[in-house]
Amino acid sequence: MADPKGFLNHGREVAQTRPVGERVQDWNEVYVPGSLLPIISKQASRCMDCGIPFCHNGCPLGNLIPEWNDYAYREDWSAASERLHATNNFPEFTGRLCPAPCEAACVLGINQPAVTIKNVEVSIIDKAWDANDVKPQAPERLSGKTVAVIGSGPAGLAAAQQLTRAGHTVAVYERADRIGGLLRYGIPEFKMEKRHINRRIEQMRAEGTKFRTGVEIGRDIDAAKLRRRYDAVVIAAGSTTARDLPVPGRELKGIYQAMEYLPLANKVQEGDYVTTPVSAEGKHVVVIGGGDTGADCVGTAHRQGAASVTQLEIMPKPGEERAPHQPWPTFPMLYKVTSAHEEGGERVYAVNTTHFEGDEDGNVQFLHLVEVEFIEGKLTPKPGTERKIPAQLVTLAMGFTGTDRENGLVDQFALELDERGNIARDGEFQTNVPGVFVAGDAGRGQSLIVWAIAEGRSAARGVDRFLTGASDLPAPIRPTDRALTV
Numbered sequence: 158m159a160d161p162k163g164f165l166n167h168g169r170e171v172a173q174t175r176p177v178g179e180r181v182q183d184w185n186e187v188y189v190p191g192s193l194l195p196i197i198s199k200q201a202s203r204c205m206d207c208g209i210p211f212c213h214n215g216c217p218l219g220n221l222i223p224e225w226n227d228y229a230y231r232e233d234w235s236a237a238s239e240r241l242h243a244t245n246n247f248p249e250f251t252g253r254l255c256p257a258p259c260e261a262a263c264v265l266g267i268n269q270p271a272v273t274i275k276n277v278e279v280s281i282i283d284k285a286w287d288a289n290d291v292k293p294q295a296p297e298r299l300s301g302k303t304v305a306v307i308g309s310g311p312a313g314l315a316a317a318q319q320l321t322r323a324g325h326t327v328a329v330y331e332r333a334d335r336i337g338g339l340l341r342y343g344i345p346e347f348k349m350e351k352r353h354i355n356r357r358i359e360q361m362r363a364e365g366t367k368f369r370t371g372v373e374i375g376r377d378i379d380a381a382k383l384r385r386r387y388d389a390v391v392i393a394a395g396s397t398t399a400r401d402l403p404v405p406g407r408e409l410k411g412i413y414q415a416m417e418y419l420p421l422a423n424k425v426q427e428g429d430y431v432t433t434p435v436s437a438e439g440k441h442v443v444v445i446g447g448g449d450t451g452a453d454c455v456g457t458a459h460r461q462g463a464a465s466v467t468q469l470e471i472m473p474k475p476g477e478e479r480a481p482h483q484p485w486p487t488f489p490m491l492y493k494v495t496s497a498h499e500e501g502g503e504r505v506y507a508v509n510t511t512h513f514e515g516d517e518d519g520n521v522q523f524l525h526l527v528e529v530e531f532i533e534g535k536l537t538p539k540p541g542t543e544r545k546i547p548a549q550l551v552t553l554a555m556g557f558t559g560t561d562r563e564n565g566l567v568d569q570f571a572l573e574l575d576e577r578g579n580i581a582r583d584g585e586f587q588t589n590v591p592g593v594f595v596a597g598d599a600g601r602g603q604s605l606i607v608w609a610i611a612e613g614r615s616a617a618r619g620v621d622r623f624l625t626g627a628s629d630l631p632a633p634i635r636p637t638d639r640a641l642t643v
Contacts, residue, residue: 163202169270184346187496201229207264211486215262217611238285252279262486293363296324305387310338312597313393315613332373342420380569396557396598406513411521415554437463441547444468446554456497466502474506524548560599585619
């Protein structure tokens with residue numbers, strides 16, 4: 158183990174962020190470069206080598222957290238990287254983007270601040286890239302089998318990398334103009350610079366994975382024809398149908414889904430635009446939805462020079478301590494201040510939008526809301542609390558309701574759906590169509606990046622068994638597994 162008294166001798170220290178006034182002037186990651194390495198060995202030493210590491214249960218990937226904490230404590234970065242990659246294809250993604258259910262399940266977290274697992278993870282992988290320890294792992298021999306992967310988000314990329322390394326010839330189809338899915342166009346640059354995606358894509362290309370961008374299965378290529386062309390297909394198309402807000406005034410100009418707004422800002426950083434076609438500059442911005450996507454909209458609006466930013470959430474404000482019905486080691490719903498919230502703006506809880514008000518040209522100008530409360534288990538408006546706030550740009554960040562049905566992919570494959578509207582699959586992640594598998598949010602519903610990678614890895618094993626009759630690939634989860642809850 159690491160230092161037996163590490164958790165007694167050292168308190169929790171996290172990555173240092175750049176000053177707000179500096180970071181809102183650019184799109185670089187918010188953290189001070191190199192600020193973790195001087196403290197990460199001590200932080201890793203806080204891992205207690207507990208008898209039952211519940212962090213393993215919190216993380217669906219089954220990350221070997223105590224092992225790579227020990228290597229990080231000893232500054233054996235090469236061994237730490239090997240242990241990290243044993244369960245996770247893309248730790249630089251999860252180390253930056255995952256909300257860390259592993260930390261919520263950390264045994265130390267029972268009565269102390271948990272081990273900074275995410276910070277240790279990202280330090281290990283960044284060190285590995287700097288030391289040129291991340292190498293392509295091309296297969297020793299090819300199987301002669303071909304696989305198409307639809308979607309290049311974390312689930313699709315994980316499935317593709319696992320299957321390529323197993324010796325299959327894999328082509329990834331992405332409807333956008335660049336690889337990465339929501340990692341590319343949903344996650345702002347200040348949360349994860351896209352160079353991290355780019356170098357993984359180059360690693361995968363060197364291993365033999367093929368990429369086809371600007372191709373939407375269902376529209377550009379008939380799904381049935383794709384099935385005939387390949388020995389197996391993995392659908393990793395995500396849960397991309399956004400939840401809408403059907404209230405009066407929704408048709409006004411200036412109201413966008415988050416995934417209409419965020420990709421444009423990312424395209425500016427890619428060099429596609431000089432300025433974004435939808436900018437918050439000088440406008441009163443309202444973000445509807447209190448989750449991570451809403452926070453991404455908040456941070457983006459700050460960097461575009463918004464006059465004000467208000468984030469609305471229909472649920473009550475969460476507490477800052479675990480509620481009795483969310484005990485350790487479950488993932489609690491806590492009041493969270495992200496880097497975007499540190500940068501300013503107002504957060505309003507327990508309110509519901511009633512309608513939008515526009516000007517004579519059809520542009521949104523105000524949002525009307527009302528406070529709500531739970532009465533007999535239902536959210537009910539509170540009389541006399543109606544008011545309006547300025548809103549010249551509104552983004553809807555209220556989650557997603559399922560995979561895209563409009564492009565024809567589901568119908569052309571003749572796929573069955575489950576009771577939640579996701580693509581149904583069996584214990585091997587195979588759909589009702591032989592040889593067609595599904596991984597990630599398309600089958601599970603909207604979830605976390607660690608679940609997406611775990612799904613991709615597990616589906617790859619199902620595909621490998623289908624193609625060859627057996628598989629040595631790991632399968633960290635089953636399709637029916639769910640997050641650690643009471």
